Amino acid sequence: MARGRPPAHTRDEVVAAAIRIADAEGLDAVTMRRVATEIGAGAMSLYTYVPTRDSLIDLMVDRVGGTVAWGELTGQWRADLLAIARGQRALMLAHPWLPSALPNRALTGRNTLAYLERGLAALAPTGLDGPTRMELIALVTGFVASFVTAELAGRTPSEEQIAQLGQAVASGDFPQLATVLAAPAGSPEPDFERIAGWMITGLVTQARDHSVSS
């Protein structure tokens, strides 16, 4: 049946290796040569399974998107949307390269589409129209990506940054900023649940108030 030399690997094996590398060393470490070495192949052999590096990253995004075990929708949009946001955050914390990989990417993978489908279904009870629901999903996704990025980056404010901020504050040109930065060290961290809750309730409430339908 299958003519020609049989493949020594699979596309999935390649994508899995790439994800393993990205998780451990960041997205920049995902080079064709590095991934090839990881699975014990020559660099050029990868092109049998994947057309370009960029499409490999697309596949990585879609693959990790399939690892989230979504439960059933409850029919209560607030809870359902919050659960989606929570799942996304967990995913991004597990794969820190994900937020930086998301922008400028074609969202055509099955898992990604399934994610959109789920978001649309969760928002169905709001009675909002399709495009608006789409926009709200994008908004929530964008928020989670921003939050997680800040969460991950915030752990290591570089010395250079601190120095520059200190200088700026000392100049007296930024009084508001000075007050905020002067907050006590043990200040309360921004809480994901709290802010995600505001965001979702606020957005949907406003959207419904201004919408024509019920």
Added chain:
Amino acid sequence: MARGRPPAHTRDEVVAAAIRIADAEGLDAVTMRRVATEIGAGAMSLYTYVPTRDSLIDLMVDRVGGTVAWGELTGQWRADLLAIARGQRALMLAHPWLPSALPNRALTGRNTLAYLERGLAALAPTGLDGPTRMELIALVTGFVASFVTAELAGRTPSEEQIAQLGQAVASGDFPQLATVLAAPAGSPEPDFERIAGWMITGLVTQARDHSVSS
């Protein structure tokens, strides 16, 4: 007074040239060699004015941030925040590389800090605490970046994407998505003013409801 060979260019000239290139050809076209050619210098001469390519991009971001002519704050947070969002959107539409340059960047430039300062001041009348106001500003900025990215990308949905989407829809596994995508061609585009308005009002309203102070 000034010993040594005098510089043939200035840092500002370098940054301006880089912005010109990015505006016309995208951020990827901003290479050290290309920028050097643009100002009529050798590639390595740039390192007199800028330590690395990455810092050059930092400077680009801060420079375009200084080109927005902000008016006076009115003291009405809703209008002020919306004006800020509007200004950011105009900036990003004028410099399409900006949304993609923003993530993972140190926000230490004077103009960037001035932007934060302005946002904090605009939110002062809400009575919200510093960290919460910071978070809201980040949220609004993230929203605008997402929106503009979608706005710019949406103009050119590639054939490949359309084909894949069509196939996915035809599979019948994504009924919600199918409905949304089947919307008439002349469907109403997501309106920035409308959604930004929801976002701001919704967020702040929620944040105040759940806050301890007034």
Added chain:
DNA sequence: CCATTTTCCGTACGTCGTACCAGAAATAAT
């Protein structure tokens, strides 16, 4: 005129994505 300081920039190294293509390994046809 010369020492000193600063900028200029050609050359070069290591890295990247990936085009090309000869060899290897399988099946199908004879």
Added chain:
DNA sequence: ATTATTTCTGGTACGACGTACGGAAAATGG
């Protein structure tokens, strides 16, 4: 069994990239 056909393998190579290095060039202070 031999040969033809198809497919995957991976070495070599090309044209980018950022940037380290270091000599040449151009200014000033003595």
